[in-house]
Each structure stands twice: as C-alpha cells, then as structure tokens.
Amino acid sequence: MKILVAIKRVVDYNVRVQVKPDGSGVATDGVKMSINPFDEIAIEEALRIKEQGKADEVVVVTIGTNDSQQQLRTAMAMGADRAILVESDVAVQPLQAAQVLLKVIEQESPGLVITGKQAIDDDNNQTPQMLATLWNRPQATFASKIEFVDGGLQVTREVDAGLETIQVELPAVVSTDLRLNEPRFVKLPDIMKAKRKPLDVKAIGELAPDLQGKAIEVTQHEAPQPRQKGIMVETVDELIEILKDKGLVS
Amino acid sequence: MSKVLILAEHNGNAINQSTAKVLAAAKQLNPEAIDVMLFTGNTGLATQIAGHEGVNQVFCVACEDNHDQLAASIAPTLADKGKEYTHVWGPSTTFGKDVMPRVAALLGVNQVSDVMEIIDAHTFKRPIYAGNAIITVNTDTAQIVATVRTASFSADKTTGGSASVEESTLNTAANHTSFVKLSSGDSDRPDLQTADKVISGGRGVGSEENFAIVYQLADKIGAATGASRAAVDAGYVPNDMQVGQTGKIIAPDLYMCFGISGAIQHLTGIKDAGTIVAINKDGDAPIFEVADVGLVGDLFKIIPEMMEKL
Numbered sequence: 020m021k022i023l024v025a026i027k028r029v030v031d032y033n034v035r036v037q038v039k040p041d042g043s044g045v046a047t048d049g050v051k052m053s054i055n056p057f058d059e060i061a062i063e064e065a066l067r068i069k070e071q072g073k074a075d076e077v078v079v080v081t082i083g084t085n086d087s088q089q090q091l092r093t094a095m096a097m098g099a100d101r102a103i104l105v106e107s108d109v110a111v112q113p114l115q116a117a118q119v120l121l122k123v124i125e126q127e128s129p130g131l132v133i134t135g136k137q138a139i140d141d142d143n144n145q146t147p148q149m150l151a152t153l154w155n156r157p158q159a160t161f162a163s164k165i166e167f168v169d170g171g172l173q174v175t176r177e178v179d180a181g182l183e184t185i186q187v188e189l190p191a192v193v194s195t196d197l198r199l200n201e202p203r204f205v206k207l208p209d210i211m212k213a214k215r216k217p218l219d220v221k222a223i224g225e226l227a228p229d230l231q232g233k234a235i236e237v238t239q240h241e242a243p244q245p246r247q248k249g250i251m252v253e254t255v256d257e258l259i260e261i262l263k264d265k266g267l268v269s
Numbered sequence: 270m271s272k273v274l275i276l277a278e279h280n281g282n283a284i285n286q287s288t289a290k291v292l293a294a295a296k297q298l299n300p301e302a303i304d305v306m307l308f309t310g311n312t313g314l315a316t317q318i319a320g321h322e323g324v325n326q327v328f329c330v331a332c333e334d335n336h337d338q339l340a341a342s343i344a345p346t347l348a349d350k351g352k353e354y355t356h357v358w359g360p361s362t363t364f365g366k367d368v369m370p371r372v373a374a375l376l377g378v379n380q381v382s383d384v385m386e387i388i389d390a391h392t393f394k395r396p397i398y399a400g401n402a403i404i405t406v407n408t409d410t411a412q413i414v415a416t417v418r419t420a421s422f423s424a425d426k427t428t429g430g431s432a433s434v435e436e437s438t439l440n441t442a443a444n445h446t447s448f449v450k451l452s453s454g455d456s457d458r459p460d461l462q463t464a465d466k467v468i469s470g471g472r473g474v475g476s477e478e479n480f481a482i483v484y485q486l487a488d489k490i491g492a493a494t495g496a497s498r499a500a501v502d503a504g505y506v507p508n509d510m511q512v513g514q515t516g517k518i519i520a521p522d523l524y525m526c527f528g529i530s531g532a533i534q535h536l537t538g539i540k541d542a543g544t545i546v547a548i549n550k551d552g553d554a555p556i557f558e559v560a561d562v563g564l565v566g567d568l569f570k571i572i573p574e575m576m577e578k579l
C-alpha cells in the first residue's frame with residue numbers, strides 16, 4: 020500500500036506573526052518557515068505505518084511556491100520516499116487544494132491519505148474533509164490513534180465530548196490531531212540522503228487546468244483587539260476581594 | 270434576501286448550546302427565514318429548537334446505527350436541502366468542523382471557517398494564525414457555507430416560537446464509515462464550553478494526582494475545569510479539557526488558570542473570557558500580559574489558601 024501525505028509550508032508556530040501596517044497581510048519576509056505541525060505528525064504516522072510493514076511507500080505532496088521544496092526535503096529527511104511539488108505562485112484555497120490533491124490521487128492511487136487537520140496559517144480545517152468528499156471516500160478527522168482492523172482503519176478521534184472511535188474502509192482520508200504521535204527529529208546524514216530522493220515538480224496549471232469554484236476574497240487584515248492591561252496583586256486576600264467585587268465568587 | 274439553514278448539534282439527549290449561538294449569528298444576517306436541520310430520531314429535540322423565536326421550520330432527519338453524527342452520512346442530505354438557501358451554517362465545534370466542509374465541497378464553494386463577526390450577509394470577520402490576525406472576507410457564492418465561532422456570540426435565549434417540524438429518514442448513509450464508540454469522561458461539573466466560570470491547570474500542576482486540588486477549587490466555586498495542551502499531553506487530564514487553538518475556544522465570565530505559561534495557542538482559546546486570573550510562580554510568564562488579575566506565587570500554597578478563604 021502507498022500512503023500519500025499532503026503537507027503545507029507555513030510560518031513556524033513559534034513566530035508571533037504581525038499584521039502589516041497597511042492591512043494588506045501579515046509580515047512573512049525573513050520569517051522562519053516550517054512544515055505545518057499537524058502535517059509533520061501526518062508524515063510521522065505514515066512512516067510508522069510503513070515501518071510496521073503495513074505500507075511500502077510514503078509519498079509527500081504539497082501545493083505551493085518553489086520554496087516549498089525545503090519542506091518536502093525535510094519530509095524526505097524524516098523518511099518519506101519521494102515528493103511531489105505542485106507549483107503555484109498564488110495561494111490556493113481549500114476547495115481548490117482538494118481538487119489538485121484529487122488529481123494527484125488519480126495518478127498515484129494511494130491506499131491511504133494522511134494530512135494535518137488544519138494549517139496553522141489560515142486555520143481553515145477544510146481541505147481533508149473536502150478531499151474525502153470529492154474522492155467519494157470516508158474521512159476520519161482529528162485522529163489521535165489509528166489501528167488496522169478488519170481490512171480497514173479504526174480511528175480514535177478527538178471530539179469535544181471526549182474520544183470517538185469510528186471504523187472506515189480503505190482508501191480513506193485521515194486528518195491528524197496533536198496527540199497522534201511525536202514526530203522524530205531529522206539527523207544530518209538523513210538530510211544528505213534526502214537530497215538524492217526524487218522530487219517531482221508539476222505546474223498547477225498543467226496538473227489541474229480546470230479548477231472549479233470561486234475563491235473567498237480577503238479584503239482586510241487587522242491585529243486583534245488587545246485586552247486591557249490588567250493588574251498584579253500580592254496576596255490571596257486582594258485577589259478574593261477583586262473577585263467578590265466583580266461578583267465572580269461569593 | 271437571505272435564507273439560512275442551520276445544522277443543529279445534539280448528543281442524543283439535549284441540544285448543544287452551540288446551536289443557539291449559530292442561531293444568534295444567523296439572526297444578525299436579518300434573513301427572510303431561518304430553518305434548522307437536525308439528524309436524530311428524537312423529535313423531542315426538534316421541538317426544543319422549534320421553540321426559539323425566529324425559527325421557521327425544523328427538519329428532523331432520523332438516522333439508524335448512529336449515523337446521525339457521521340459527516341459522510343449526513344452531509345449529502347444537508348447539502349441537498351442547502352441548495353434552497355443562501356447560507357448554510359453550522360457550529361465551529363468538532364462536530365461542525367467535521368461536517369460543514371463536506372457540505373461546502375458538495376455545493377462547490379469554499380467555506381468561511383470560524384465566523385466571529387458579521388458585517389453584512391456576504392462579509393465576515395474571522396481569525397487566522399491562532400487569532401494573531403483577523404481578516405475580513407467577502408464572498409458572493411450562491412450558498413455561503415460557514416462555521417460560527419461559538420465564543421463570539423451569546424446563545425439565543427428567545428422562546429415562544431412555533432416552527433413546524435418536518436420528519437424524514439436519512440437516505441444518504443455512507444456504508445464505508447461506521448460509528449464504534451464514544452468515551453467521554455463523565456463528570457458532574459459544568460460543561461467547559463458553556464460554563465460561566467472555568468478553573469484550569471497546566472504543566473505546573475505536575476501530575477494527575479495534583480490536579481485534585483484544581484478540581485476541589487472548581488467545585489468550591491461551581492466552575493468547569495480546563496487545561497493546557499501540556500497538561501493533556503502529559504496525561505494529567507483527558508483531552509476534552511484542552512483549551513486553545515486546537516482545543517476548546519471558550520468565553521466564560523471568569524477564567525482562572527494555575528501553572529499555565531500563556532502560549533499563543535492557549536491564549537487563542539480564552540481571549541473572549543470576561544475576567545482572566547492567572548497564578549504562576551514565574552513573574553515573567555506571558556500569561557500575565559493578558560491577565561486582568563495576576564498573582565505571582567506557588568499554586569500549591571495559593572489554592573489551599575483560597576479554599577480556606579472562599
């Protein structure tokens with residue numbers, strides 16, 4: 020079985036992003052870029068499945084600018100076998116990303132697709148569900164545990180009420196939550212090795228010339244409303260008095 | 270004029286409060302009609318929704334074998350009905366996040382995720398980068414599919430409505446997916462997502478056993494309990510207590526946290542709280558930048574003292 024992992028290059032999660040003064044976007048010049056943390060978990064899970072002998076190839080794919088090759092190389096340094104860059108100079112929105120990924124699926128015929136539940140830049144949390152829909156296959160979102168059961172997958176999902184388990188047939192789309200695993204660190208020799216692994220670049224216009232659906236227009240970026248500056252107290256008595264004054268405790 | 274179809278959420282016994290929040294958001298669109306669809310054989314739940322003022326009609330779709338919570342099963346029915354509407358909206362809970370993008374894909378549109386403010390029927394504000402930036406988006410597709418950031422709206426509490434209830438059965442159940450089980454930590458404490466008061470603990474609490482004092486304080490003041498990701502990852506508490514970007518986004522009147530440093534991903538979840546109280550032994554912890562009231566000290570001394578004095 021082949022596993023396809025879809026990843027995205029995003030501003031590193033440690034960076035505190037700033038809105039540009041003219042409201043046209045967030046400042047990304049010279050900012051550290053990384054694999055979206057949820058996607059890193061997706062890569063790790065695919066590698067573990069392969070290491071258990073349940074898959075024979077892990078292919079990573081991303082849609083993005085040429086710079087995204089860096090993140091694909093990192094994924095291959097982690098252990099992915101090969102990579103595909105669908106090159107696009109403009110950012111694609113989830114419905115379009117799902118259509119492009121479907122084209123990749125048609126060419127690659129994976130038995131399983133794993134991807135992060137959301138990208139931490141636009142926080143959309145849509146692409147995996149849309150891909151499963153267009154592909155007409157099951158989805159198991161927000162996964163915190165994946166087991167192979169009865170020829171399909173039994174997936175434990177992190178939901179508001181606790182942990183939900185569902186059974187899905189394969190092929191399927193799984194989206195990862197944070198507690199699925201802890202991604203490995205890449206070692207220097209692996210980075211060297213990854214340079215020789217195949218990385219196929221396809222132009223988005225050639226792979227998917229007829230993308231359907233409109234993009235949502237973003238008209239303005241602004242910084243969030245700051246909270247009013249608070250106060251520091253020295254003692255529990257002072258704290259309780261404030262809480263009582265505000266009617267929050269009796 | 271707008272016509273809104275809302276996806277209601279329930280747990281089999283009760284309507285989730287997120288539904289009343291989506292309803293409140295939908296009313297801000299000044300629509301011609303608001304209809305609600307819910308997936309359950311329990312028509313009593315439909316009657317609860319029908320009692321809200323401003324709801325025109327409730328579609329109650331019965332499902333077998335727990336298919337009522339499965340996105341792949343219910344999305345086609347919702348999307349099909351949705352074609353008659355200008356807006357198809359659901360809550361930004363794990364349930365809504367699972368289902369609504371499927372509905373959007375079936376309707377051939379991108380979804381507006383986490384609507385936090387409504388400017389007009391086509392223009393909305395939503396957070397990106399864990400809430401570090403807010404964008405205004407505009408869309409004019411035939412249907413606008415969106416999830417509503419529940420912490421940004423107060424629940425609709427109107428009564429006296431008399432919507433009609435139309436019953437049907439689900440004919441789109443997806444055979445490739447089946448429900449196995451749901452395990453939730455049963456607790457008598459208030460629900461984290463709707464509680465007026467929340468007490469939470471982080472890595473600083475140190476262990477599962479130590480969390481007992483956090484629970485005691487919560488019970489003393491009638492609060493729900495929450496936690497940081499670090500506390501969940503370390504196994505101190507179950508995952509459903511996580512607050513933040515990838516946990517629950519909450520807006521209680523009081524949020525009091527112990528031993529939480531205040532990472533941006535955590536702060537995203539509490540920005541809309543009325544009063545944030547932080548107790549941390551490190552005076553430089555970033556949580557103090559957002560706290561309304563801060564107290565530097567050891568939580569193992571402060572909690573017992575509070576227990577005694579409250």
Ligand SMILES: Cc1cc2nc3c(=O)[nH]c(=O)nc-3n(C[C@H](O)[C@H](O)[C@H](O)COP(=O)(O)OP(=O)(O)OC[C@H]3O[C@@H](n4cnc5c(N)ncnc54)[C@H](O)[C@@H]3O)c2cc1C
Binds near residue numbers: 513548
């Ligand atoms: C993609 C992504 C998503 C994430 N989503 C979330 C999320 O949804 N929610 C979330 O919470 N985090 C999330 N995180 C993790 C986040 O970045 C932080 O790692 C996490 O919030 C830290 O938890 P903490 O504050 O409990 O632990 P720490 O940062 O380790 O802080 C512990 C604090 O306890 C204090 N302390 C220790 N002992 C005591 C004592 N005796 N008395 C008083 N204070 C004490 C310390 O001074 C310290 O400030 C996410 C991270 C990523 C990358």
